[in-house]
Amino acid sequence: MNRVYLEHREVPAVSPATARLIERSHDLETPFLLVDRTRLRDNPRRLRAAFPSAGVYYAVKANPHPEILRILADEGCGFEISSDGELDLARAADPRAPLVSSNPVKAPAFIRRACRGGVEAFAVDSPHELSKIADEAPGAAVYVRLLVDNSGSEWPLARKYGVETDEAIDLLVRAADLGLQPLGTTFHVGSQCRMSASWDAALARSAEVWNGAGRRGINLTFLSIGGGFPVRHTREIPPLDEIAEVVHQSIADRFPPVVRVTLEPGRALVGDAALLGASVIGKARRSGEEWVYLDVGVFNGLMETIAGFSYEVSTLATGPRSSVVLAGPSCDSVDVIAESAALPELSVGDRVYFLNAGAYTLAYASHFNGWPPPSVHFVD
Numbered sequence: 001m002n003r004v005y006l007e008h009r010e011v012p013a014v015s016p017a018t019a020r021l022i023e024r025s026h027d028l029e030t031p032f033l034l035v036d037r038t039r040l041r042d043n044p045r046r047l048r049a050a051f052p053s054a055g056v057y058y059a060v061k062a063n064p065h066p067e068i069l070r071i072l073a074d075e076g077c078g079f080e081i082s083s084d085g086e087l088d089l090a091r092a093a094d095p096r097a098p099l100v101s102s103n104p105v106k107a108p109a110f111i112r113r114a115c116r117g118g119v120e121a122f123a124v125d126s127p128h129e130l131s132k133i134a135d136e137a138p139g140a141a142v143y144v145r146l147l148v149d150n151s152g153s154e155w156p157l158a159r160k161y162g163v164e165t166d167e168a169i170d171l172l173v174r175a176a177d178l179g180l181q182p183l184g185t186t187f188h189v190g191s192q193c194r195m196s197a198s199w200d201a202a203l204a205r206s207a208e209v210w211n212g213a214g215r216r217g218i219n220l221t222f223l224s225i226g227g228g229f230p231v232r233h234t235r236e237i238p239p240l241d242e243i244a245e246v247v248h249q250s251i252a253d254r255f256p257p258v259v260r261v262t263l264e265p266g267r268a269l270v271g272d273a274a275l276l277g278a279s280v281i282g283k284a285r286r287s288g289e290e291w292v293y294l295d296v297g298v299f300n301g302l303m304e305t306i307a308g309f310s311y312e313v314s315t316l317a318t319g320p321r322s323s324v325v326l327a328g329p330s331c332d333s334v335d336v337i338a339e340s341a342a343l344p345e346l347s348v349g350d351r352v353y354f355l356n357a358g359a360y361t362l363a364y365a366s367h368f369n370g371w372p373p374p375s376v377h378f379v380d
């Protein structure tokens, strides 16, 4: 098997599990997403081993396929949900799974339904959201989303959400005044975070809020450390155990002993549990560059590549590699997967495989221009 690397970065050899997925995919029509049930079951176990006393709430947005939710619920995961659609999916997977809602801005009708549907607590980051929750779900438990440094992340989530320390404390006090239960804090270090120190910095910010709230008579108990745990692609990532060690030390140094810690992983639970397969549909030479067009692109599965996210790619073709622009099938010129992929000579009909593509692929995929999202298949 010939491995190729986007951005010419060297990465370790394809794992036996990936080779097995490629072999098992030969009869599937492209584009497809082939999910490895064994790996999917293993991921929550690995997280639990690294964070033994933490509650794990799968961020449904990463991949909301019903079978994936069922497997993760079966492994004891709760769900982090943000919408009526995600509430329905989570409840269909497991009517009793614990639920939280960490998107700080939610639709009023969703808040009402989610409260009846058993959501334990809601994230907030504005007085406006607090008032909305007080109206729609009187007495509900809330936690504040903090603004934290996302610079270690490949898919940053700062700016749109989160508040600074003083504002967070004010919100917790205001929550109590509105008859809500101010429970704790949450943050997100950014998705695919490659710096374990980011969790330490975010926990330091969380501790400032906990201490400040305590001085104003609000004693917090719920500490969400969000998602962001990375999956291997083309760059180095810290091992999960290294992140866990940083987190455990930071919590031991800064927080009271009885604190309920929760995680909201999306990518780390599903990312490396699936292979995305595509076919070459065309080739062209334009202004001195070779272009290769696939039946999957930005709009039907590889959305994250528009922000420079790079996947490891394999192909069964052999021969010397040269740099090509790898593009999706739609007429839109945004639909470029990689500006420079080192690939062997490919022919129309050849397959290419995007490794560890289980997260934020299917979930974003549309039917734009008539190109279907990947069909989903499972192997044990």
Ligand SMILES: Cc1ncc(COP(=O)(O)O)c(C=O)c1O
Residues within 6 Å of the ligand: 059, 061, 062, 080, 102, 103, 157, 188, 190, 191, 192, 226, 227, 228, 229, 264, 265, 266, 267, 268, 359
């Ligand atoms: C509130 C919240 N929690 C958790 C996640 C999951 O993040 P990740 O997939 O990086 O683990 C996200 C991702 O956008 C999020 O917005």
